[in-house]
Amino acid sequence: MISVQHSPFARKLGAFVALSGEEFSALDLLHGRRKRFAAGRDMVHQGQVNQSAYILASGWVCSYKLLSGGTRQIIDFQIPGDFLGLRSVLFRTADHNIEPVTRVEASEVLVSDLLDTFTRTPRLATAVLWAASRDEAMVVEHLVGIGRRDAKERTAHFLLELSARLKLVGLGTAHEYSCPLSQYMMADALGLSSVHVNRVLRELREDGLATFQHGKVTIHDLDRLVLLADFDKSYLDHDGPLLK
Amino acid sequence: MISVQHSPFARKLGAFVALSGEEFSALDLLHGRRKRFAAGRDMVHQGQVNQSAYILASGWVCSYKLLSGGTRQIIDFQIPGDFLGLRSVLFRTADHNIEPVTRVEASEVLVSDLLDTFTRTPRLATAVLWAASRDEAMVVEHLVGIGRRDAKERTAHFLLELSARLKLVGLGTAHEYSCPLSQYMMADALGLSSVHVNRVLRELREDGLATFQHGKVTIHDLDRLVLLADFDKSYLDHDGPLLK
């Protein structure tokens, strides 16, 4: 097989469906219009209609929901190779906000192109369905954490999940990665106050488990951290292509 | 157009994709093997491989995850017309448990049949993707609730969401529906203790907002309840078929 340089997105889908050359090129076609976004300025916000979707090429973004009280809950962070705003497209009106955490590059995907692609290359629809399910699995894990894990376990789990995800796209090792999030953002994601995030991070550091300082996460004792967080990474993995 | 009696599932998908007769029959074919399950005995549990999916015909089920500490978090309840275990099928190994809340009837859907259907009728793949996104939207709303709403708001939101969902499949009105859940189950879903669920339900009752007693939920003051819960039902709705 000839080795071609595909997008991280194509690589990710390829992990689930063994894609043909034709299918790969259909995917690469979706990457037409590359766009740039500045950190902190929402790319999409709740209620907007006929929004496009995006495939994230570089940088981090977060998706969040605003509550009437002025607080927000971050649903998830997206890293390169992730698909953004699929729900907003299928529902025609966006049900959440998307904010770039850093400067971001992303390919805009028009609804029509996406739906056409599905009709012409059905297996890609299945592949995207798989990717969406994987995202849902992450949200579910997040839900479980917020519902039933205490602040320390939850924070540990969060650091471990990021580690596993980043490693998969080649942006870090199991023990170290750089992380552009502020403690405020972590608080909004973990359902805590930023004050408490600060204290929990200090505890993890003092326990010799993990350090998050100056934009860098270092995991000192992976085994004990996994134990503390009750972390089972199987929801992020895949056992190789299901569809041959 | 000739009126045919389709399954609730087919009706739901039809709300998103205007389905042809051929597509409807492809869907109806999926309903081959009807199965029954007793309340309280898990249909699927975490870690099981090569599980089938199900389309729920009657009864309620819940999907949940077990934590190492022995507690559990209920992800969501499913009601007739809902699809069960899609993630478990696409991942080959189940990442959550499914427990019937009541006695249940469901159609078993084999992976192979599902994937074949997608390949032969691509628009159905898109429709299922839409349904999966709707489920994800519910999980997201649940996540937001647990992360940022207090017990009373969260409980109110929960009662309102069930009301909207049940009404859609003809199992209740905006003001009343029957609900087979125990306070223990609500606690596992809401991330609370059953003791606290009890107190919160009493408060809602005393405030004249809603009553949940003897398996029946009655909403006394819809407007105030919606206000309290900050409930926006748009994530459950659809503005008519996106794919013509």
Next chain:
DNA sequence: ATGGCAGACTGAGCCAGATCAGCATGCGCG
């Protein structure tokens, strides 16, 4: 009828995490 059991319900006391208030640091910018 009666014992056993699941579920609803209540009170007392406690603790994880919120809130409030303030200080320290580093960095972009006029």
Next chain:
DNA sequence: CGCGCATGCTGATCTGGCTCAGTCTGCCAT
């Protein structure tokens, strides 16, 4: 250069929801 602002960090105090430890009801099964 020095001002303003975002972010990190800390102590003190308050509180929502948990835990423990029950009671009460209604419903099966014997």
